[in-house]
Amino acid sequence: MDAKLRAELATTLAGIRQDGLYKTERKLTTPQSAHVETVQGDVLNFCANNYLGLADHPAVIAAAKQALDEWRFGMASVRFICGTQTLHTRLERRLSEFLGTEDTILFSSCFDANGGVFEVLFDEQDVIISDELNHASLIDGIRLSKARRARYRNAELADLEERLKESAGARRTVVVTDGVFSMDGSYAPLEGICELADEYGALVLVDDSHAVGFVGAHGRGTPELFGVEDEVDIITGTLGKALGGASGGYVSGPREVVDLLRQRARPYLFSNSVAPAVVAGSLAALDIAAGSAEARERLAANAALFRELMDAAGFDLLPGSHPIVPVMFPGEEGARTAAAIADRMLTEGVYVIAFSYPVVPKGRARIRVQLSAAHSEADVRACVRAFTTARHAVVGA
Incomplete structure (x- = not known):
């Protein structure tokens, strides 16, 4: 690859980083589950599509x-x-x-x-x-x-x-x-x-x-x-x-x-x-x-509890009942705020991912939380606590 093309690609990547849109893949050292090990340590996993907890069944x-x-x-x-x-x-x-x-x-x-x-x-x-x-x-x-x-x-x-x-x-x-x-x-x-x-x-x-x-x-x-x-x-x-x-x-x-x-x-x-x-x-x-009626009920209960606690804590959620729960951070600085809160939550022991443009429209950044039947009530409550702690650390609210 010639030097000119390398420079052009490097400039594009630098722009992505500057806009707060650069996506980093976090390394897992354990199987997919409600609790996983990352290089930062043991964390609660709230960003997988493992809805029924079958990935490690x-x-x-x-x-x-x-x-x-x-x-x-x-x-x-x-x-x-x-x-x-x-x-x-x-x-x-x-x-x-x-x-x-x-x-x-x-x-x-x-x-x-x-x-x-x-x-x-x-x-x-x-x-x-x-x-x-x-x-x-x-x-x-x-x-x-x-x-x-x-x-x-x-x-x-x-x-x-x-x-x-x-x-x-x-x-x-x-x-x-x-x-x-x-x-x-x-x-x-x-x-x-x-x-x-x-x-x-x-x-x-x-x-x-x-x-x-x-x-x-x-x-x-x-x-x-x-x-x-x-x-x-x-x-x-x-x-x-x-x-x-x-x-x-x-x-x-x-x-x-x-x-x-x-x-x-x-x-x-x-x-x-x-x-x-x-x-x-x-x-x-x-x-x-x-045959997983009990797991489906547990999944629905986890999603409902998470929405209830996050609403009470003053977070902006998109309405719904599905176990995908978007926590919204709108506006020009929303992408940076969402990314910073997601990063801070990892230090609090909760793994979530921020989404911003071009995955979602500009000004509609979010942290997409995904509940699983494998999560306990204590896991859900810990996730909400991590959100409030991280929000205070990032925006002071």
Whole structure:
């Protein structure tokens, strides 16, 4: 690399640091859990997607170990070339049963699942209507399609209806939304979305990564929560959050959709599938999640307690009930304040992460707290104490 390019990149990085937007990866020296060890010592972990506490569950670990002995380390190629292990097809069937869909296809990540689905199903004859706060993987996947693209304001049904009216005449129209918006912890209004989609003859695709396993009466996600399981056409999701927290994603829906993705989805055709040990661990995690009513109740109680205590302490929270709880630090100096408080909290024994532009809009910096069923009531109270101590140290309030 020549010196001029190095200097240009160094200048860009210096600007990121100066703006208080530089992201530092903290090193963990222990497995993922509610309590983790960092180079700074033992801390409470409030920044993982480990919603049900399954990342270090003994049954998940045991299943992964057994699979490593039985199925070895990896596939060594893509499935249509080297074959597909029956372990993978078992997980696909199990996901379909759990979600109530006809078929499911595994990808190496949900980012890949979202990167593969749109290009295959939609072209220049079609319209894709996307919520403005959808995850980056949905945005990037939609860009790969030649379909006409439209956005509607976050969760605003009236604006969605206008976009649906404008799509009249398209061969296919699909409304695309996160089930839960990961930076806000808010739910998409799926009941209203499905009603409008039915009225205007559109499909509905939901990325339910931050809901599957723990949202809904049986943990089947936002379609179950809103009673629209028979109205959502395509579901994408991840194995890397509530379902064991490892890796892997999927597209689940009509059999013809899944079969066509096996023929044409580029991330599926040109990437190795999920490692066998991860598949086995995910199967165990899925079985645990399906019977985890007590864990789901504990998770909801932890989220409610955290919100109650933080409200009482005078923090600015986005409203909601999901275990993603954004603690807001608005304004021009919000990014610096959020980063400073998160850094100070680590010295208080609590690990959280500050988010700022470009991950969230300018002026809307936040610390995103994520509760887990693995947290105790004492853990939640300790987290709130750390917030108040850090706030006093940083801003004097």
